[in-house]
Amino acid sequence: MTTVRQRRGGRVTEGSEDQSSEEKNVKSDGKVLSDHTGGKLWNILSLTLGGIVAIGLGLLTSFYVATLHENDLWFSNIKEVEREISFRTECGLYYSYYKQMIQASTIQQGLHGLVYDNKTESVRTINILERMNVYQEVFLSILYRILPIQQYLEPVYFYIYTLFGLQAVYVFALYVTSWLLSGTWLSGLLAACWYITNRIDTTRVEFTIPLRENWALPFFAIQIAAITYLLRTHLQPAQERLTLLAVFIATFLFSLTWQFNQFMMLIQALALFILDCFDMLPTAKVIWLYIIQISGLLLVCVLQFFNSMILGSLLISFNASVLIARTIQKNLKKGNLFNRLGKLILHVLLVSSLTLLVNKFIKKSLNLESDEHIFKFLKAKFGFGSTRDFDANLYLCEEAFGLLPLNTFSRLSDTLLFYVYIFSLFPLTVAALVVAFRNLSGSNQIQEKAEEYTITLKPDAAYNLIHTVLFGCLALSTMRMKYLWTSHMCVFASFGLCSTEVWRLILECVHLYTSQRFWPGIMDELSELREFYDPDTVELMNWIKSNTPNTAVFAGSMQLLAGVKLCTGRTLTNHPHYEDKHLRERTKQIYQIYAKRSPEDVYRILRSFGTDYVILEDSICYERRHSRGCRLRDLLDTANGHVPKFHVLLDINKKQTILRQSV
Secondary structure: OOEEEEOOOOOOOOOOOOOHHHOOOOOOOOOHHHHHHHHHHHHHHHHHHHHHHHHHHHHHHHHHHHHHHHHHHOOOOOOHHHHHHOOOHHHHHHHHHHHHHHHOOOHHHHHHHHHOEOOOOOOOOEOHHHHOOOHHHHHHHHHHHHOOOOOOOOHHHHHHHHHHHHHHHHHHHHHHHHHHHHOOHHHHHHHHHHHHHOHHHHOOOOOOOOOHHHHHHHHHHHHHHHHHHHOOOOOOHHHHHHHHHHHHHHHHHHHHHOOOHHHHHHHHHHHHHHHHHOOOOOHHHHHHHHHHHHHHHHHHHHHOOOOHHHHOOHHHHHHHHHHHHHHHOOOOOOOOHHHHHHHHHHHHHHHHHHHHHHHHHHHHHHOOOOOHHHHHHHHHHOOOOOOOOHHHHHHHOOHHHOOOOOHHHHHHHHOOHHHHHHHHHHHHHHHHHHHHHHHHHOOOOOOHHHHOOOOOOOHHHHHHHHHHHHHHHHHHHOHHHHHHHHHHHHHHHHHHHHOOHHHHHHHHHHHHHHHHHHHHHHHHHHHOOEEEEOHHHHHHHHHHHHHOOOOOEEEOOHHHHHHHHHHHOOEEOOOOOOOOHHHHHHHHHHHHHHOOOOHHHHHHHHHHOOOOEEOOOHHHHOOOOOOOOOOHHHHHHHHHOOOOHHHHHHHHHHHHHHHHHHO
């Protein structure tokens, strides 16, 4: 069992710019030139100071999480095998490909080993670059090999420092987004401070370093910042083109580094669709964003050897359907209230129907089943009938895929973030509803006096509003996705607090309160020194390396086998990268070692995958983490139709004895 403990012994040795469109130039007698020069100088100073603060806070965040990681595991002191074991489950699997590329005699040989991999899944050769999002590991390993740093920096440190460095990019992007929305870099400062003080709920990079989201979310934040700038009014054509390029690059990198990119961008596309329907965004820019999403995803598809999961994604089907529907319904935004409502309902129905038809056609034509487990999980999660499906129940029983715990709001309230977020959300939501109704009814005020009282909502603010609402719904339904919401919550709350002059005093008070209250806690975290400690797993890995041939095939839990591949290089029967139907079925078969099956059946199944060794874990045999019905053995017996759930405990205990004797 993995723990962290207090350190005991000595070292172990082993071989934006401000929104100038809103500024007023005072042009009075004899002062035009001086006022213009003074205003320009002030803008330059403000931009410079704000940029320095943004970079400083980003670097501070990187140093902070790196220090927490070192303090928690004593990473610089522990053995290499312990460092690798600390990359748990799929993290270890991803890091193993970086290690494989580093250890290859040449870059070409390393790439060949990834394209024709026969050690990740026994008796099967797979293309790792097609199946998994590991181009970042490939790029990083090549960079490490060509840079003259091998004598000064170990490969593992080059890897983790890169991830911690991306946190600086992440915080910088959040800072810039808040600055763009509010027009003051003080808002960005507050957003960054909230991100740091709410670290438990905004990031988990310090203990899940190689996780795909830690690579992807900084690029997603850059994309949101670029979209926020793109939606500003009065952009010059050159500025617009450069911003569109930035959006495309960020979208491409986000898509390349995370297999769940299509689902996140689908929510983003839904946000654009809703706002466009209510005429709250410039249509031309929305169309460009649809095209960028499709082109970025298709480019990733090409790099991943035409990955079937990408081709069959709902995002491509949805965006294509929206573009087709817009060509069919050309006069969507003309007419009175009831006329437009009718057109809008028809438009939504047309887009929905086209999306389902296009997606069904693509999947049927290409025989795609890579993401069916996700839809089974969603169906079961939201109560559309009970399921005996093993994969769906495996997700349902994991806490990370459950509802967002209520204590999250308590922690976010301790820093005042949640209170300010709700305070900002309410008036902006009301403003959005008023603007949407006015746009639908076509009742734009034409009298100069009336226009002074008209409620308005800028396109960039409208986008960030619907973005935070939709991703908030996602986080509430699935705890693992909260990091997409809480980081943007920092941006949105600071924007709501700092967007007017009235709230500057409140900003100073809140900032002072937050710093004074949480500074001691941050310093305590930095001063607490602990150590990674997992002697059983270290002993297991050393035993495997010393007592089994290099060609040995191992079966066991997905989580542990990822560590086996990383630490020993042995061949696996299954692994944690679950986005493949064949692998999901294989994993279910391997897990029959914990089910109510005869020893003969278990032996036959294991040998069919070329298994030489089986790793049985007490933590699964005598599982206490999950309640009855959610333990792995319960899920297997339910899927096999062997016993009712209320009889599982007795039968499984009997069967466990048989299994242990047979092994």
